[in-house]
Every structure is written in structure tokens, then in C-alpha cells.
Amino acid sequence: MIRQENCKIVSNRQIAKDIFELVLEGELSAEMKQAGQFVHVKVADGFDPLLRRPISIASINEGSYTIIYRRQGKGTSLLAGKTKGTTVDVLGPLGNGFPVDEAKQGQTAILVGGGVGVPPMYELAKQLARGGVKVVTIIGFQSAQDVFYEKELAEFGEVYVATVDGSYGRKGFVTNVLDVLCLKADFLFACGPTPMLRALENRNDARRTYLSLEERMGCGIGACFACVCHTKDDPHGFSYKKVCSDGPVFQAGEVVI
């Protein structure tokens, strides 16, 4: 069930350049089930719905949950300034996450995260590992100062880091790492910038690929059409999906990205 709640800040700390980890307490955490779902966070007071920002859920715990966001612009700068003990207005959980149940014990899943697409991979890795699925995670960033959650993800399996400028991990993109590893997995789950998702869409690293789209959103609940994308079988017609309520996770080939 979707709820709106004033969640109490347990911690709000910077973990990389302009990247903040926000731990919130609230009954809303009990509604969170699927890795890959997101919340719509009100970053400032007022009635304008654009004051909300979609932020993916990084970790679900009992009574609390963690979200990770990038400080860019006024709204998220205000959020970064909020302190422990104060509250944040949160709407969620929203959207459909990754189909964790499709992966069976003993199977292998490659998880790929780019930039602020990395956070949902943490909860996903946790749930898959709990179900006996072998997890290999590849995370990509611009530079060493942008890297986060390498150690945390290593709790659940091998982790490879790529940076575009080569200042940390392997130089290049997540796809360069995939080229070197030459894995044949049962599943590939990814979240990150659109060019990264496009590059992953047509590869054959896994039998099934699921991509989580990062889309500009308005309402977050399927009412405003700000987030529509066309379906692949009707790329110029009237067939579309809403990223916020039909997604954000889609199987590769389902929508035009």
C-alpha cells in the first residue's frame, strides 16, 4: 500500500562527492517489499508537486529504510541540509521493482549500477543472496571521488568497479568490465543512466535482462503522464507505459529507452 508519512531522519551523511545516504524511520518501511521500488520525497515545504523528487530505495530494514540521492540543484541541497531528528515527507513505496522471485537458488545474477543507479542494487543483492542466488555486481562512476557502496555490496558477492577516467578500479564503462569477465548469467539487472541501459539492452550476458529506468517524474503515481515511454512493439503509436507506475523496472525490449 502506498502511504504518505513524515519520516524521522536517523542519519543523513555524505558518502561520496555530492552523494548522500539518508536513513529514515517510518511505518512506510513495512510496505516496502521489492528491490527497485522508489519513494517520492518532498524536499521543501509548499504545495507544488514538483517539490517531490523520486529517489530509489537502497535498503529496507525493520522500522527503517535507506535512500541515496545526489545533491544537484536547490531541492536536493535543502534535503542535504536536513539533520537527524527532523522529519521528511515521503510518499511510497512506488513502482514495480526487480522480479527477484524469478531467480532461483543456484542461479547467477549480474547486477549493474551506474552512478545514482547503484543504490537499488544493494537491496537487490541482499534479497538475491538471501535466496541462494550467486551475485556478481559491477558498478560504474565518473571518477574515484564518486565511488560509493563498493564495500557494502561486497557483503553479497564479487564487486567490480569501473571509472570513466580510470582513477579507481578498471578504466572505462561497466560494459568494458562485462567484456573482460565474459559471464553467462541467468539474469542481468541494471539501473543507471540511459546510455548505459541502451548499451546493456542488446548484449548477451544473461538469459534475461531487466532494466530500471531513470525518468523525470511529476506525480510518481501514474496520474500526470510526465514519465511515459513508448513500447517497442509500437514505437511511434499510442502504446505507452508509465515509468512511475508500470516500471521503473522493465524487461529489456519492452519499452523504447
Ligand code: FES
Ligand atoms: Fe506522473 Fe508518472 S510521474 S504519471
